[in-house]
Amino acid sequence: MIVLFGSSGAMASTDGKMIFQTVCAQCHGTAGEGKPEIKSPSIAGMPAWYVNTQFANLREGRRGHDAADPQSFMMAAIAKALQPEQIKAVVAYVEQMPMKVPVGKDREIVNASAEDGMRLFQERCMECHRYNASGEMTFGSPPLIGRQGWYLEEQLRKFKSGKRGAIKNDVNGAKMVQITQFFVEDEQMLRDVVAYIMTLNPDPAATPEEQQRQIIEGSPFKSVER
Ligand code: HEC
Numbered sequence: 001m002i003v004l005f006g007s008s009g010a011m012a013s014t015d016g017k018m019i020f021q022t023v024c025a026q027c028h029g030t031a032g033e034g035k036p037e038i039k040s041p042s043i044a045g046m047p048a049w050y051v052n053t054q055f056a057n058l059r060e061g062r063r064g065h066d067a068a069d070p071q072s073f074m075m076a077a078i079a080k081a082l083q084p085e086q087i088k089a090v091v092a093y094v095e096q097m098p099m100k101v102p103v104g105k106d107r108e109i110v111n112a113s114a115e116d117g118m119r120l121f122q123e124r125c126m127e128c129h130r131y132n133a134s135g136e137m138t139f140g141s142p143p144l145i146g147r148q149g150w151y152l153e154e155q156l157r158k159f160k161s162g163k164r165g166a167i168k169n170d171v172n173g174a175k176m177v178q179i180t181q182f183f184v185e186d187e188q189m190l191r192d193v194v195a196y197i198m199t200l201n202p203d204p205a206a207t208p209e210e211q212q213r214q215i216i217e218g219s220p221f222k223s224v225e226r
């Protein structure tokens with residue numbers, strides 16, 4: 001039997017769903033939708049290859065090593081407390097959860113131009129994250145749809161300031177440190193590009209089939225006028 005969180009922990013399981021509900025849900029929500037009050041991302045439907053990379057980064061000190069970044073510091077403690085079998089199980093569970101389409105404040109980017117953001121995205125981001133921001137495993141670049149706008153903004157700031165991605169041997173993080181330092185020149189550009197990424201999310205009110213079609217289409221600007 002594998003014990004989570006030592007003798008103080010109530011849990012001993014390698015059941016992905018149970019681990020999710022007892023450990024992750026308190027911070028990421030029961031449907032994996034994330035919580036703005038603690039700045040935790042929506043993770044439902046996140047591909048296993050990316051979650052595995054992040055767990056390895058968190059466990060091995062490439063992410064969450066700095067107390068000045070309390071969110072990933074907290075997440076690193078969780079990642080280190082889990083056994084490899086438990087990580088494997090929970091990662092598989094997370095991947096099959098239906099993606100949460102951001103709505104309301106999670107989708108809204110104030111004082112931003114999605115048009116300007118589109119230019120930057122097409123010139124500097126889509127070669128790795130794809131035209132529709134659905135990510136590309138071979139480049140290690142995660143999907144950016146399904147995340148809250150404020151979370152994407154925060155991560156871009158963390159890369160730019162070196163709180164994330166600047167540790168030696170973090171090859172994938174280093175790519176983002178470079179991109180943000182060279183091309184995301186200021187807060188305006190940062191908000192603009194995230195505003196554009198938000199338009200690549202499907203319509204939250206559409207059926208799952210229709211959402212799938214919209215994601216594949218990647219239709220730029222379909223929600224800019226709204
Ligand atoms: C104590 C709160 C807390 C718990 C419990 C927690 N997380 Fe997190 N998690 C966070 C926060 C906050 C972040 C954002 C870190 C950052 O800003 O860099 C995060 C980030 C992540 C990320 C990175 C997402 C990305 O887009 O890079 C993954 C993956 C993740 N958590 C999965 C999990 C899983 C799976 C569990 C359960 C085993 C879990 N978390 C439990 C708070 C928590």
Ligand code: HEC
Nearest residue numbers: 124125128139140141142152155156172173175176179193
């Ligand atoms: C050379 C490839 C490459 C380019 C170009 C690139 N990215 Fe990334 N991006 C990555 C990789 C790889 C990661 C994952 C880093 C890691 O594993 O920690 C990432 C991660 C991110 C994240 C963190 C997502 C999360 O869930 O935590 C954001 C946000 C992001 N990129 C936005 C952008 C934006 C915006 C641009 C354009 C300005 C861009 N990226 C350009 C490769 C790239």
